[in-house]
Amino acid sequence: MPDRGAPFFFVFPDNEAAFAVARRLRRSWPDLSSVGHASGRDWIIGRWDGADLTVARTGRTRVALVGTFPRNAAEVLTRRAAHLRDPATLDDLALTLPGQFHLLASVDGALRVQGSAYGARRVFHTRTGDALVAGDRAAELARLADLEPDTTALAIHLMGMVPAPLDERVMWHGVTAVPPGTALLARPDGAPRHHRWHRPPEPRTPADRGAAAVRDALVAAVDVRTAPGGLISADLSGGLDSTTLCFLAAREPARARLIACTSTGDESFNEDGRWARWAAEDLPGVEHFILPDEDLPKFYDGFADDDLRFDAPTPLVASRRRVTVLASRMAARGSRLHLTGNGGDNLFFGVPTHLHSLVARRPVLALRRLHGYRALRSWPLAPVARQLADRRGYRAALAALSVRDASAPVPGGPALGWLRRPSLASWLTEDCLSLLERELAAAVPTAVPYGPTPGRHTELAALYRLGRDNQAIEDAGRAVGVPLAAPFLDDRVIEAAFSVRVEDRVDPWAYKPLLVRAMDGLVPRRSLSRATKGEGSQDAAAGLHRQRDALTALWDDSLLARAGLVDEAALRRICAAAGSPELRDERFICTLAAEMWLRTTVTTRGAIA
Amino acid sequence: MSFTTALPSERVRFPLRPRLRARTAVTAARLLTRLAPHRLERALTRIARGAVPATEAQATNARELVLSTSLMMNGHRSCLPRSVAIALTCRIRGTWPTWCVGTLMSPPFSPHAWVEAEDRLIGEKGDHASWARLITVAAPEPLTGSRAASSTQ
Numbered sequence: 001m002p003d004r005g006a007p008f009f010f011v012f013p014d015n016e017a018a019f020a021v022a023r024r025l026r027r028s029w030p031d032l033s034s035v036g037h038a039s040g041r042d043w044i045i046g047r048w049d050g051a052d053l054t055v056a057r058t059g060r061t062r063v064a065l066v067g068t069f070p071r072n073a074a075e076v077l078t079r080r081a082a083h084l085r086d087p088a089t090l091d092d093l094a095l096t097l098p099g100q101f102h103l104l105a106s107v108d109g110a111l112r113v114q115g116s117a118y119g120a121r122r123v124f125h126t127r128t129g130d131a132l133v134a135g136d137r138a139a140e141l142a143r144l145a146d147l148e149p150d151t152t153a154l155a156i157h158l159m160g161m162v163p164a165p166l167d168e169r170v171m172w173h174g175v176t177a178v179p180p181g182t183a184l185l186a187r188p189d190g191a192p193r194h195h196r197w198h199r200p201p202e203p204r205t206p207a208d209r210g211a212a213a214v215r216d217a218l219v220a221a222v223d224v225r226t227a228p229g230g231l232i233s234a235d236l237s238g239g240l241d242s243t244t245l246c247f248l249a250a251r252e253p254a255r256a257r258l259i260a261c262t263s264t265g266d267e268s269f270n271e272d273g274r275w276a277r278w279a280a281e282d283l284p285g286v287e288h289f290i291l292p293d294e295d296l297p298k299f300y301d302g303f304a305d306d307d308l309r310f311d312a313p314t315p316l317v318a319s320r321r322r323v324t325v326l327a328s329r330m331a332a333r334g335s336r337l338h339l340t341g342n343g344g345d346n347l348f349f350g351v352p353t354h355l356h357s358l359v360a361r362r363p364v365l366a367l368r369r370l371h372g373y374r375a376l377r378s379w380p381l382a383p384v385a386r387q388l389a390d391r392r393g394y395r396a397a398l399a400a401l402s403v404r405d406a407s408a409p410v411p412g413g414p415a416l417g418w419l420r421r422p423s424l425a426s427w428l429t430e431d432c433l434s435l436l437e438r439e440l441a442a443a444v445p446t447a448v449p450y451g452p453t454p455g456r457h458t459e460l461a462a463l464y465r466l467g468r469d470n471q472a473i474e475d476a477g478r479a480v481g482v483p484l485a486a487p488f489l490d491d492r493v494i495e496a497a498f499s500v501r502v503e504d505r506v507d508p509w510a511y512k513p514l515l516v517r518a519m520d521g522l523v524p525r526r527s528l529s530r531a532t533k534g535e536g537s538q539d540a541a542a543g544l545h546r547q548r549d550a551l552t553a554l555w556d557d558s559l560l561a562r563a564g565l566v567d568e569a570a571l572r573r574i575c576a577a578a579g580s581p582e583l584r585d586e587r588f589i590c591t592l593a594a595e596m597w598l599r600t601t602v603t604t605r606g607a608i609a
Numbered sequence: 610m611s612f613t614t615a616l617p618s619e620r621v622r623f624p625l626r627p628r629l630r631a632r633t634a635v636t637a638a639r640l641l642t643r644l645a646p647h648r649l650e651r652a653l654t655r656i657a658r659g660a661v662p663a664t665e666a667q668a669t670n671a672r673e674l675v676l677s678t679s680l681m682m683n684g685h686r687s688c689l690p691r692s693v694a695i696a697l698t699c700r701i702r703g704t705w706p707t708w709c710v711g712t713l714m715s716p717p718f719s720p721h722a723w724v725e726a727e728d729r730l731i732g733e734k735g736d737h738a739s740w741a742r743l744i745t746v747a748a749p750e751p752l753t754g755s756r757a758a759s760s761t762q
Binding site: 269371375376412508509511531535544581 | 612613614615616617618680681683684685686687713715716717718719734735736739
């Protein structure tokens with residue numbers, strides 16, 4: 001039976017205090033794996049699949065990768081380890097390799113702990129007693145150090161779209177997140193510092209060169225996962241992203257054998273099934289598995305499943321069984337890895353927010369594109385003009401946010417500035433709102449956006465958030481028997497896409513133009529010609545209706561209410577009338593996710609594994 | 610539900626006369642859709658007088674004409690002016706599709722406006738049974754059966 005627990009690891013500096021913690025941990029959980037510093041003290045302790053860790057050892061130096069990386073990575077690491085004097089000088093290594101991994105180094109007891117550049121793999125750290133401990137999972141660190149959940153972090157989560165820097169706040173008191181693109185460095189005595197090793201590229205590459213780079217990066221991202229051979233499976237939703245992955249994975253059938261998986265949903269409304277079948281016709285030798293519509297779990301089925309501990313509340317709570325149903329079927333077939341198209345929208349659909357800065361650079365083109373978006377999305381002119389004219393910086397935009405603005409923003413309305421106006425749920429208590437007001441005000445003086453323009457900032461914020469949510473999806477997949485993988489979230493793929501000029505990536509007249517160009521010749525023209533996209537609001541509403549009794553009852557004994565953040569009676573009332581529009585958007589899912597996260601965290605405190 | 614993610618990159622080029630016809634219809638539709646729903650219904654009922662039911666092909670052609678003539682009519686939330694413009698485009702040539710305002714049969718409440726011909730939805734997702742009709746303006750029943758009978762021959 002495969003190990004169904006999610007992989008995680010702790011990293012310890014090379015000192016006695018940390019070693020004492022490590023020893024205690026290994027004694028309590030003897031089945032955890034361990035890798036030592038050159039001194040013999042524990043360096044990495046955790047749980048991982050054997051193939052997901054490689055370590056190069058030379059003299060007093062250790063360099064390791066944890067995650068998905070090419071098979072020749074060991075040689076690359078050994079070469080680098082031989083000349084490494086200071087772990088701070090490893091900045092350039094990670095982006096030379098495809099895959100998604102953590103990079104760890106120990107040189108004479110000095111540490112480097114690094115996640116991925118764009119948030120798919122994270123690093124956190126805390127202190128227990130005198131010892132610094134780092135790790136890839138905030139939840140495991142909190143458990144190791146026996147920390148309390150942070151009510152303020154929960155309140156912030158309830159905002160839905162959380163503005164930077166509040167989105168970096170970890171859900172426990174005492175755990176610190178290392179931002180994406182940043183490594184944790186620590187001297188042997190354990191004093192930590194954050195070291196920025198990567199900055200997103202300037203978007204300057206023209207479409208033709210950019211498409212070639214995207215193509216190479218995507219091919220490498222899929223190859224690194226098919227290389228070990230065996231049987232793998234992939235979503236073939238009918239959308240462009242998963243279709244791309246299937247064609248790339250089937251390119252060299254000598255490698256892994258592929259099963260492409262489709263769940264069509266109600267086909268009178270959703271064209272996904274038709275597009276998936278067309279793609280499958282062009283994938284000779286690939287088995288196409290179609291899930292009967294009646295076997296597709298409904299939204300909110302199993303919302304109270306509380307067997308997985310996440311680093312933060314996740315919207316997966318409303319769709320976990322639905323998201324993992326194909327993986328669970330494929331686990332039964334013996335698939336060793338299941339590919340998903342997660343992240344493709346973030347890279348190739350593009351946010352119109354980029355037009356805010358394009359207006360200054362190429363006004364004629366930008367205004368034409370804006371005209372297109374206005375038509376496509378029926379945006380009224382006045383807010384578009386207002387947002388374009390607003391050239392203030394990020395801090396001013398953050399200072400202008402109000403948590404008490406009664407007029408809810410129009411869903412799908414224009415968002416061309418730094419931040420979208422939050423729309424807070426009516427069931428948040430007065431205490432919760434005051435807490436949020438204080439936090440927002442305190443964040444303004446030092447707030448920095450993720451990028452120099454509203455477009456880049458918005459894009460990175462969404463990507464970091466997706467990285468966190470995708471970790472939850474991967475864990476949920478593993479829990480049903482097969483690890484999920486999102487090649488679009490590999491650093492090199494994101495890097496290639498973000499290097500391309502925004503005007504070649506964001507266009508209301510073309511659907512994912514950069515991806516289409518990159519895949520020309522690898523994916524048939526028919527599949528590249530799609531300009532529609534499936535969406536599940538109807539299914540979500542139906543699920544809400546089906547589960548309304550259970551969802552109403554949930555608030556009888558709400559931990560969020562006990563923490564003073566939500567009004568139980570209001571939530572019961574609104575859930576009982578499952579047609580309320582307030583339940584339809586992310587406000588309710590955020591609240592449900594926070595409630596279930598808190599319950600799971602409270603009931604599983606203290607026990608690792 | 611599937612939604613459109615991009616505007617059509619290659620627009621169908623129609624000749625000048627049909628384009629003018631659609632342009633007129635779009636302009637009139639924009640004015641008409643400022644009316645309150647009951648007034649709009651009454652106005653369309655009056656406009657439909659004397660028209661024969663549009664065929665599916667005629668209504669589809671009118672829809673393509675409207676979409677290619679006016680960019681704004683391609684919008685996700687332009688269903689009301691779009692449906693009226695399609696109906697008016699048909700009307701200029703003497704036909705009328707059934708103009709409908711309604712919602713999906715299943716939740717969530719999703720107000721929508723569209724046109725139908727020969728009991729088929731024109732350019733819409735879902736089938737006839739998946740939509741509930743709150744307001745419809747159909748081509749008037751002919752006074753005698755002769756015209757209907759002759760048109761089916």
